[in-house]
Amino acid sequence: MTAHKVVLVVLDGVSDRPCTELGGRTPLQAAHTPTLDSIASGGICGIMDTISPGIRPGSDTAHLSLLGYPPKKFYTGRGPLEAEGSGIHMEPGMIGFRCNFATIDRAGMIVDRRAGRIHRTEPLSISIQKGVDLSRHGVEFFFRSGAGHRAALALKGEGMGFCVSSNDPKKDGVAPLPFRALKAAPDDAKTAMVLNDFEQQSRAILRDHPLNRERQSSGVPPANIVLIRGAGQMGSFQPFPERYGMKGGVIAAATLIAGIGKAVGLEYIPVAGATGSADTNLPGKVEATINALKNREFVLLNIKGADEAGHDGKALEKRAFIERVDETLAPLIDLDDCLLVVCSDHSTPCAIRDHSADPVPIVLNGEGVRVDSVKSFDEISCAHGGLHRICGESLMPIIIDLVDRAHKYGA
Amino acid sequence: MTAHKVVLVVLDGVSDRPCTELGGRTPLQAAHTPTLDSIASGGICGIMDTISPGIRPGSDTAHLSLLGYPPKKFYTGRGPLEAEGSGIHMEPGMIGFRCNFATIDRAGMIVDRRAGRIHRTEPLSISIQKGVDLSRHGVEFFFRSGAGHRAALALKGEGMGFCVSSNDPKKDGVAPLPFRALKAAPDDAKTAMVLNDFEQQSRAILRDHPLNRERQSSGVPPANIVLIRGAGQMGSFQPFPERYGMKGGVIAAATLIAGIGKAVGLEYIPVAGATGSADTNLPGKVEATINALKNREFVLLNIKGADEAGHDGKALEKRAFIERVDETLAPLIDLDDCLLVVCSDHSTPCAIRDHSADPVPIVLNGEGVRVDSVKSFDEISCAHGGLHRICGESLMPIIIDLVDRAHKYGA
Numbered sequence: 123m124t125a126h127k128v129v130l131v132v133l134d135g136v137s138d139r140p141c142t143e144l145g146g147r148t149p150l151q152a153a154h155t156p157t158l159d160s161i162a163s164g165g166i167c168g169i170m171d172t173i174s175p176g177i178r179p180g181s182d183t184a185h186l187s188l189l190g191y192p193p194k195k196f197y198t199g200r201g202p203l204e205a206e207g208s209g210i211h212m213e214p215g216m217i218g219f220r221c222n223f224a225t226i227d228r229a230g231m232i233v234d235r236r237a238g239r240i241h242r243t244e245p246l247s248i249s250i251q252k253g254v255d256l257s258r259h260g261v262e263f264f265f266r267s268g269a270g271h272r273a274a275l276a277l278k279g280e281g282m283g284f285c286v287s288s289n290d291p292k293k294d295g296v297a298p299l300p301f302r303a304l305k306a307a308p309d310d311a312k313t314a315m316v317l318n319d320f321e322q323q324s325r326a327i328l329r330d331h332p333l334n335r336e337r338q339s340s341g342v343p344p345a346n347i348v349l350i351r352g353a354g355q356m357g358s359f360q361p362f363p364e365r366y367g368m369k370g371g372v373i374a375a376a377t378l379i380a381g382i383g384k385a386v387g388l389e390y391i392p393v394a395g396a397t398g399s400a401d402t403n404l405p406g407k408v409e410a411t412i413n414a415l416k417n418r419e420f421v422l423l424n425i426k427g428a429d430e431a432g433h434d435g436k437a438l439e440k441r442a443f444i445e446r447v448d449e450t451l452a453p454l455i456d457l458d459d460c461l462l463v464v465c466s467d468h469s470t471p472c473a474i475r476d477h478s479a480d481p482v483p484i485v486l487n488g489e490g491v492r493v494d495s496v497k498s499f500d501e502i503s504c505a506h507g508g509l510h511r512i513c514g515e516s517l518m519p520i521i522i523d524l525v526d527r528a529h530k531y532g533a
Numbered sequence: 534m535t536a537h538k539v540v541l542v543v544l545d546g547v548s549d550r551p552c553t554e555l556g557g558r559t560p561l562q563a564a565h566t567p568t569l570d571s572i573a574s575g576g577i578c579g580i581m582d583t584i585s586p587g588i589r590p591g592s593d594t595a596h597l598s599l600l601g602y603p604p605k606k607f608y609t610g611r612g613p614l615e616a617e618g619s620g621i622h623m624e625p626g627m628i629g630f631r632c633n634f635a636t637i638d639r640a641g642m643i644v645d646r647r648a649g650r651i652h653r654t655e656p657l658s659i660s661i662q663k664g665v666d667l668s669r670h671g672v673e674f675f676f677r678s679g680a681g682h683r684a685a686l687a688l689k690g691e692g693m694g695f696c697v698s699s700n701d702p703k704k705d706g707v708a709p710l711p712f713r714a715l716k717a718a719p720d721d722a723k724t725a726m727v728l729n730d731f732e733q734q735s736r737a738i739l740r741d742h743p744l745n746r747e748r749q750s751s752g753v754p755p756a757n758i759v760l761i762r763g764a765g766q767m768g769s770f771q772p773f774p775e776r777y778g779m780k781g782g783v784i785a786a787a788t789l790i791a792g793i794g795k796a797v798g799l800e801y802i803p804v805a806g807a808t809g810s811a812d813t814n815l816p817g818k819v820e821a822t823i824n825a826l827k828n829r830e831f832v833l834l835n836i837k838g839a840d841e842a843g844h845d846g847k848a849l850e851k852r853a854f855i856e857r858v859d860e861t862l863a864p865l866i867d868l869d870d871c872l873l874v875v876c877s878d879h880s881t882p883c884a885i886r887d888h889s890a891d892p893v894p895i896v897l898n899g900e901g902v903r904v905d906s907v908k909s910f911d912e913i914s915c916a917h918g919g920l921h922r923i924c925g926e927s928l929m930p931i932i933i934d935l936v937d938r939a940h941k942y943g944a
């Protein structure tokens with residue numbers, strides 16, 4: 123007997139190193155986690171290099187790897203995945219970018235790279251989409267607002283490269299940079315030229331936009347320039363249902379993770395109140411996961427808050443968030459006919475406030491797995507597990523084997 | 534917090550198999566090693582295939598792998614690395630060889646492949662360097678004496694290959710072999726022709742050399758021919774400081790290891806009395822390591838003696854040497870702000886008197902590592918460690934991550 127459905131829970135950045143504030147324990151070790159420990163006790167555990175040993179994964183490259191789309195082959199940059207997550211339908215070959223609305227002063231100097239942390243930028247995006255015209259370059263574009271000051275841009279046209287620099291100088295008090303081709307290729311030169319034109323046209327639209335006039339009269343910084351970075355070309359992904367024979371969904375607050383899920387052919391399942399921070403609607407995401415399984419065989423559930431605490435270097439908050447997550451995950455234990463996989467996409471040690479290459483803990487729990495003696499879900503205990511040390515790229519093949527959908531290699 | 538400096542101690546050939554003379558224990562298990570055990574207790578341990586499972590590493594390929602220059606890409610033979618270690622500055626593309634001074638009789642038969650284990654061959658090398666002329670081939674050459682009967686040769690010129698045979702028949706009583714191209718390529722044919730010319734010219738110089746006349750009148754074998762082997766083409770190595778952002782040094786008695794270190798851009802740090810044998814100046818090498826860290830972030834310390842004992846099949850001597858090493862390494866425990874890594878480059882089991890592919894033990898000790906429960910530094914205990922089984926190629930990425938110099942792949 124084997125389970126037929128799969129829930130893959132990715133606790134974003136939950137993995138850590140020993141923390142001084144926690145007496146040399148990791149947040150996962152220090153947290154009271156009866157649910158996770160029960161999943162570990164009934165499952166097979168291990169540690170995992172989501173890319174490969176010593177390589178520090180981004181959330182994007184790690185999730186591609188976990189879903190069985192190796193980033194070396196499928197990753198060209200964050201832009202196209204963010205664009206997909208923002209609601210732009212990215213076709214293979216389209217060039218995608220991450221954007222910020224920002225503020226420049228009369229002298230053309232950047233004074234606020236987040237335009238006073240502006241919210242609800244849709245009126246600006248709609249005006250840009252209507253007003254900018256790139257047809258003289260033979261280029262179609264798509265511009266969408268994201269959360270807060272964020273947005274996404276996609277370009278569609280012949281002969282366009284993605285090796286271009288950004289106009290974002292990454293600091294205030296200086297002028298935006300011109301877009302440049304990073305190689306001497308005509309494709310990249312074309313993209314740079316189109317972006318320079320897009321910047322000029324969008325600046326003209328934003329300068330006199332009613333929403334910006336309003337902001338200026340209220341004394342808040344206007345969103346009068348779009349900073350554009352993270353260039354990449356949308357790849358061609360064999361759709362998840364075709365690759366694995368399972369219909370799947372993705373539940374994630376982060377645009378990037380939603381975009382990766384959609385790019386590979388998972389259906390995006392929105393959840394009200396999911397924020398990607400510690401205040402996210404955790405029970406809602408778990409409930410949506412259980413509901414999604416009714417007519418799907420696979421759900422990727424990404425929970426982001428622990429990563430944020432790691433980036434902030436807050437070990438105690440990370441532990442507290444883990445305990446909340448643990449409580450909320452309890453209903454997943456009782457799922458019928460389901461292989462439950464819990465892991466992380468990368469470590470975000472509080473001590474270094476960024477991603478690290480330390481392997482992440484992983485557990486697979488469900489009918490047919492070889493249960494090992496690990497009783498606790500944490501970085502140190504799972505290292506003693508029956509899975510040993512695996513690579514992220516191996517996860518989907520292992521899952522597919524355990525739910526009996528794998529094909530024999532040979533006879 | 535993380536350490537910022539790295540000491541990589543390679544106990545050359547220390548790794549072994551169970552030895553009958555030691556009651557079925559390995560020399561590392563049998564030795565009293567409080568220093569190594571304390572490093573293991575406070576660190577994360579594992580086993581490592583320096584190349585890949587089942588592949589018997591040479592010291593050269595293993596060290597390239599450990600330094601993050603995969604031998605499949607960077608290794609073309611021992612010659613160019615020995616030449617670099619002998620003090621010849623090897624530029625990318627130059628062809629390098631290992632040489633022996635040897636003795637031939639009047640009939641042209643080799644009678645001693647080490648010329649009576651001759652020492653101090655510099656007068657011969659200088660005469661060869663001055664007297665041999667390869668300019669008719671458009672070739673420049675560099676010839677240097679090494680330890681004992683050893684020497685190194687490098688050729689610099691256009692259109693030269695390195696797939697050539699040796700003139701060393703590897704036994705006495707026969708004539709030296711002609712150099713031949715191993716493929717039907719004109720580049721290799723040119724190198725073979727140049728080597729045949731070098732042999733003839735150098736024989737003429739050595740025949741009447743005063744030092745050889747003196748030897749003959751003292752009844753010791755003259756060094757009247759150069760045997761040449763280990764052909765390889767110097768590769769192009771991204772310099773270590775550029776690759777890893779760390780200035781580094783290498784401390785090693787063996788010319789080969791010094792050559793590898795220099796080839797990849799580590800500064801060679803000579804230590805008086807370092808011999809590469811059991812009688813080496815161990816405290817001097819450890820002291821030099823500590824001094825070298827004052828203005829460098831990385832030191833590779835190679836200690837060779839255990840390998841020799843393994844090649845000689847002497848388990849008791851290997852154990853005794855390990856105990857001496859252990860005592861001498863003690864000051865490294867107290868280094869501040871330092872990630873201390875101890876491993877071996879390959880196993881040299883006394884039972885087989887040569888390198889084997891058995892994985893080697895490894896420990897990483899320093900701020901931030903996930904300390905595991907291993908209490909003893911040996912092949913069997915380390916196999917239970919938190920690192921599990923890694924490949925040599927992964928070592929530098931793991932180190933670079935732990936000292937917080939790694940770049941994120943993705944976002």
